[in-house]
Amino acid sequence: MSKILVIGQHADGKLNSGIAKVVNAAKAIGGDIHVAVFANDGAAVAAQAAALDGVAKVLVVDRAGNDDYVASAIAPQIVALTQSGGYSHVLAAGTTSGKDFLPRVAAKLGVQQVSDIMAVHSATSFDRPIYAGNAILTVEAPAAPAIVATIRLASFQATGAAAAAAPIEKISVDAVIPGHTRFVSLAAQKSERPELQSATRVVSGGRALGSSENFSIIYSLADKLKAGVGASRAAVDSGYVPNDMQVGQTGKIIAPELYFAIGISGAIQHLAGIKDARTIVAINKDPEAPIFEVADYGLVGDLFALVPELEAKA
Amino acid sequence: MKALVSVKRVIDYNVRIQVKPDGSGVVVDGVKHSVNPFDEIAMEEAVRLKEKGKVTEIIAVTVGGQKCEETLRTALAFGADRAVHVKVDEEIQPLTAAMALAAVFKKEGAELFFLGKQAIDDDAAQTGQMVAALLDLPQATFASKVDIDGGKAVVTREVDAGLETLEFDLPGIITTDLRLNEPRYLKLPDIMKAKKKPIETVSLADLGVTAIAGLKSVKTANPPKRSKGVMVKTVDELVTALKAKGLI
Ligand SMILES: Cc1cc2nc3c(=O)[nH]c(=O)nc-3n(C[C@H](O)[C@H](O)[C@H](O)COP(=O)(O)OP(=O)(O)OC[C@H]3O[C@@H](n4cnc5c(N)ncnc54)[C@H](O)[C@@H]3O)c2cc1C
Ligand SMILES: Nc1ncnc2c1ncn2[C@@H]1O[C@H](COP(=O)(O)O)[C@@H](O)[C@H]1O
Numbered sequence: 001m002s003k004i005l006v007i008g009q010h011a012d013g014k015l016n017s018g019i020a021k022v023v024n025a026a027k028a029i030g031g032d033i034h035v036a037v038f039a040n041d042g043a044a045v046a047a048q049a050a051a052l053d054g055v056a057k058v059l060v061v062d063r064a065g066n067d068d069y070v071a072s073a074i075a076p077q078i079v080a081l082t083q084s085g086g087y088s089h090v091l092a093a094g095t096t097s098g099k100d101f102l103p104r105v106a107a108k109l110g111v112q113q114v115s116d117i118m119a120v121h122s123a124t125s126f127d128r129p130i131y132a133g134n135a136i137l138t139v140e141a142p143a144a145p146a147i148v149a150t151i152r153l154a155s156f157q158a159t160g161a162a163a164a165a166a167p168i169e170k171i172s173v174d175a176v177i178p179g180h181t182r183f184v185s186l187a188a189q190k191s192e193r194p195e196l197q198s199a200t201r202v203v204s205g206g207r208a209l210g211s212s213e214n215f216s217i218i219y220s221l222a223d224k225l226k227a228g229v230g231a232s233r234a235a236v237d238s239g240y241v242p243n244d245m246q247v248g249q250t251g252k253i254i255a256p257e258l259y260f261a262i263g264i265s266g267a268i269q270h271l272a273g274i275k276d277a278r279t280i281v282a283i284n285k286d287p288e289a290p291i292f293e294v295a296d297y298g299l300v301g302d303l304f305a306l307v308p309e310l311e312a313k314a
Numbered sequence: 315m316k317a318l319v320s321v322k323r324v325i326d327y328n329v330r331i332q333v334k335p336d337g338s339g340v341v342v343d344g345v346k347h348s349v350n351p352f353d354e355i356a357m358e359e360a361v362r363l364k365e366k367g368k369v370t371e372i373i374a375v376t377v378g379g380q381k382c383e384e385t386l387r388t389a390l391a392f393g394a395d396r397a398v399h400v401k402v403d404e405e406i407q408p409l410t411a412a413m414a415l416a417a418v419f420k421k422e423g424a425e426l427f428f429l430g431k432q433a434i435d436d437d438a439a440q441t442g443q444m445v446a447a448l449l450d451l452p453q454a455t456f457a458s459k460v461d462i463d464g465g466k467a468v469v470t471r472e473v474d475a476g477l478e479t480l481e482f483d484l485p486g487i488i489t490t491d492l493r494l495n496e497p498r499y500l501k502l503p504d505i506m507k508a509k510k511k512p513i514e515t516v517s518l519a520d521l522g523v524t525a526i527a528g529l530k531s532v533k534t535a536n537p538p539k540r541s542k543g544v545m546v547k548t549v550d551e552l553v554t555a556l557k558a559k560g561l562i
Contacts, residue, residue, distance in 0.1 A: 011475065070480070071443065072452055096473040100455050103408070103443035112407045112528050115438045125532065130437055134331040135340050136537050139529040180486070181452040184468070184479040197474070201562075225562060237493060243458065243472045250432070250492055252474070258561045269327070275537060279561055281552065296543035299552055309549045314562050 002031030002123050005082060007092040007102075008049045008058070009069070010039065015048040017198050018093035018151075020158035025151045026091055027054045027159065028120035034059055036081055038066040038074055043168075050166040053159045058168045068183035069097050075104035076175035082109065082146060084173070088123070094150035094253075106148040113148045114141055118155035128152075132249040132272035153197065154255035154276045189242050193219075196245065199228030202256040202277075204247055207234035208263025208285075208303060215240045217304070218262060221311045230254070232264045248273035263303045266291025283307065315484075316424040317360045317369045319394065320415055321353040321376050323385040324435040337533035347381070349388050352430025354497040355490040359460060360428050361393035362495065368462045369426065371395050375418050377411045379403050383513065390508035391500050397513045398422075400521065407528040408436070410518075412444035417521035419449065425485040426467070431456050442489035452482035455489040 004026045009016040019035070026033045034057045035049040042060040050058045061077055082090050082105070090105060092098035094116050106113035119127035121138065124147065130137050141147045196202060203225065205218040215235070222229045230247040231240065247254060249269040255276035262283045264270060271294060274280060282295035283303050292298040299306060325331065326346040333340055349357075363369040374389035376382045377400040386397040400414045419427050432439035446453035454460075454469035458477065461468040462484075471478045472491045518525060546552045556562045 071455070072446070075447065096456060096471075099439050100443065100453075103440035104447040104453070106440070107409060107412060107444035107447035110409075110526065112409045112526070113438070113440050114529060115436075115440060129537070130534075131325070131331040131340065131435060132437065133537055135333050136535045138532040138535070140532050141529050142527050178450065178452075181454075181480060181482040184481050186473075186475060186478045188476040233492065242476065243493065244474060244476050249434070249437070258556070268330075275540075279556075279559070280540075280543075281556070292545070293542055294540045297552055297555060298543065298545045299547075299549070300545070306549055310553065313549055313553045314556075 002029055002088045003086060004029060004031050004033045004089040004091060005085065005087040006033060006035045007078060007090070007098070008035040008037040008045060009093055009095060009097050010037065010045040013044050015045050016093055016095060017158070017195070018095060018153040019049065020052055021153050021156040022091050022093050022151045023052050023054050024156045024159040025117060025120060026089070029089060029123050031088070031123070032056050034085070036061065036078070038063070038077055040064055040067040046168045047165070050168050051162055053162045055162065055166045057166055060168060060170045061173055062170065069101070070181050070183055071101040071104055072181050073177045074101045075108065076177060077173045078105045079108045080173040080175040087146060088143065089147045089149070092150050094152050098150045102148060102150055109146055109148060111142070111146060111148055113150070114139060115150050116152040117149050118152045132268055133275050134268060152253060154253045189244055193222060194226065194228040196228040196230055196247070196252050197254055199256055201225050201227035201258045202230050202254060203227045203260040203262065204230035204232065204264060205235055205240070205262050206232040206264030207238060209235060209240055212240045217307045221260070221307055221314070224311050224314055228256070232270050261291050261295070262307060264291055265289050266294065315369055315426065316371045316373060316422055317363065317426040317428065318373050318375055318419050318422060318424040319353070319356050319360045319389065320429045320441070321357065321374055321385050321389045322350040322430070322433045323347050323376065323378055323382045324350045324433055327351055327434055333534050333536045337535060339531070339534050349385050350430050350433050352432060352490050352492070354392070355492065355494050356428035356430055357389050357392040357394065358495045358497040359490060360426070363462060364393065373398060373422055373424065375400065375415060377402055377406060377414045386513055387508050388500070390511040391504045392498070394511070396511055399513050399515045401515050401517055404525070406525060408438045408440040409444055410523070410525045410528070412441050412448060413523045414518055414521055415441065416445045416448040417523055419445065421521070426462070427487045429487065429489050431489040431491050442487050446487040452486035453489070454480050454482060454486065456491040457488050458491050458493045460488060460494065
């Protein structure tokens with residue numbers, strides 16, 4: 001039977017919402033599931049992890065500096081824990097932090113990492129997207145010494161709440177933490193809007209918006225619909241919106257129930273981010289725009305007239 | 315200070331990928347290939363640092379078959395001074411590539427290593443972090459701003475929450491995100507000059523690297539197809555349809 005270590009990534013005292021999905025992926029693999037929380041003081045985060053269905057145990061490694069999640073500091077602790085605990089699998093959420101520290105763990109363990117698992121066939125066989133999701137590769141990973149993988153959050157549902165909380169154990173790990181890298185700051189966008197990656201509805205705007213002022217019609221429609229707000233790379237590069245709003249191959253991969261692509265042409269790199277959206281609505285003035293090939297509902301016309309009308313009538 | 319830049323040959327980002335009917339992979343023969351877009355950004359960043367006098371020599375490196383020489387020529391046209399071609403004919407995976415790249419970094423005594431944040435063929439996003447781990451060096455991934463000064467690098471990173479800033483002591487590894495810079499347009503004289511620049515060819519064995527067991531590809535398939543939906547003529551029609559489905 002597998003023994004699975006899930007890395008309990010967190011920020012601001014909150015377990016990342018993706019961890020509930022990683023636990024579900026771990027359940028599909030099958031085995032004993034432990035969540036490891038690396039934090040300055042991980043008690044609160046550990047309690048959240050312990051409440052997830054399927055988790056057998058939560059391990060807390062408290063150390064000053066762990067909250068910053070610097071890859072060169074977290075990775076050696078995960079490596080030490082994997083080896084001392086005899087884990088067969090190490091899983092992390094495919095967030096920017098998981099993508100940052102986990103390959104360091106894989107390299108130290110001497111294994112290739114499986115990036116972005118989107119389906120589990122067995123304890124050693126998985127599907128993952130390649131070429132911006134334009135092909136799906138099924139891989140078989142060597143079981144020994146361990147399988148190290150990130151989970152594509154858009155592909156999994158969250159596990160439910162546990163009937164009874166899992167036990168929490170404080171542990172220490174034997175790892176040397178280098179002093180060569182220092183966290184300086186995080187400029188996070190604070191927003192009252194639903195978070196892009198967990199929102200059930202998302203409204204995205206593209207280059208066609210033309211300016212950050214004009215982008216307000218996107219925010220305003222989103223607020224009416226209680227939706228998160230996204231953007232194409234062109235809109236981010238042009239400075240209309242911050243980088244964390246980019247949806248696509250190199251931005252966020254999302255799976256909302258309802259997605260609005262407004263003034264977005266539908267380049268393959270953008271579509272890579274919305275393949276799992278349940279319903280896609282596109283508004284574009286060009287009837288030939290590729291976005292209409294994948295849209296469930298397409299509306300041709302000038303967004304500056306159509307979006308306010310939609311907001312009024314929705 | 316020497317800077318190393320890795321460049322990978324990949325199918326051009328504009329090509330519509332075709333999965334082979336027998337599931338053995340995607341069609342690569344006769345398909346346009348280019349330098350991985352993130353690696354062009356890596357090259358550009360190194361060249362800008364050289365122009366500012368912070369980097370003295372740029373070495374481009376690739377791991378792959380004969381055709382990767384073109385990729386190195388492009389890097390040389392961007393402004394690399396010379397190139398190292400780690401010649402491997404078999405398909406290689408990120409950890410093996412990282413072992414080769416780490417060996418070249420060490421052999422060259424470089425202090426900065428720029429890699430792309432991900433190769434757009436395998437979309438692995440692993441290699442730079444693995445090089446850093448193998449060499450026990452600092453890493454700053456997904457960089458959108460880099461400052462090198464006084465033996466230190468200050469790097470702004472694109473993360474899910476926004477922008478994070480890290481500082482590390484050189485030597486170190488940086489992987490590039492799209493907004494770090496806009497690669498220059500290559501001019502014919504630079505492309506001509508690149509033809510005369512030296513490329514050293516080495517094997518994995520020369521570097522003391524043995525390819526490690528990788529992930530076995532079982533099959534490659536097309537993603538589930540989204541069917542084309544309906545075109546609506548008015549906002550009213552759209553709102554009615556979305557309400558009927560309980561979506562709004
Ligand atoms: C390696 C790589 C990675 C990339 N990663 C991403 C990524 O993660 N995410 C991403 O989005 N892109 C990514 N891109 C960029 C991608 O290729 C496209 O350039 C980008 O998605 C285009 O953005 P856009 O649709 O907003 O702009 P455009 O392609 O310029 O489209 C604008 C659209 O707006 C329409 N329009 C104009 N005016 C109006 C109007 N008044 N009313 C209605 N419609 C109007 C036009 O008809 C057009 O279809 C990547 C590219 C590369 C090379
Ligand atoms: N075979 C290779 N040759 C040269 N560089 C590579 C190779 N494989 C990966 N890289 C570098 O590592 C980065 C990330 O690749 P990957 O981890 O495969 O997504 C790329 O952008 C390249 O800079």
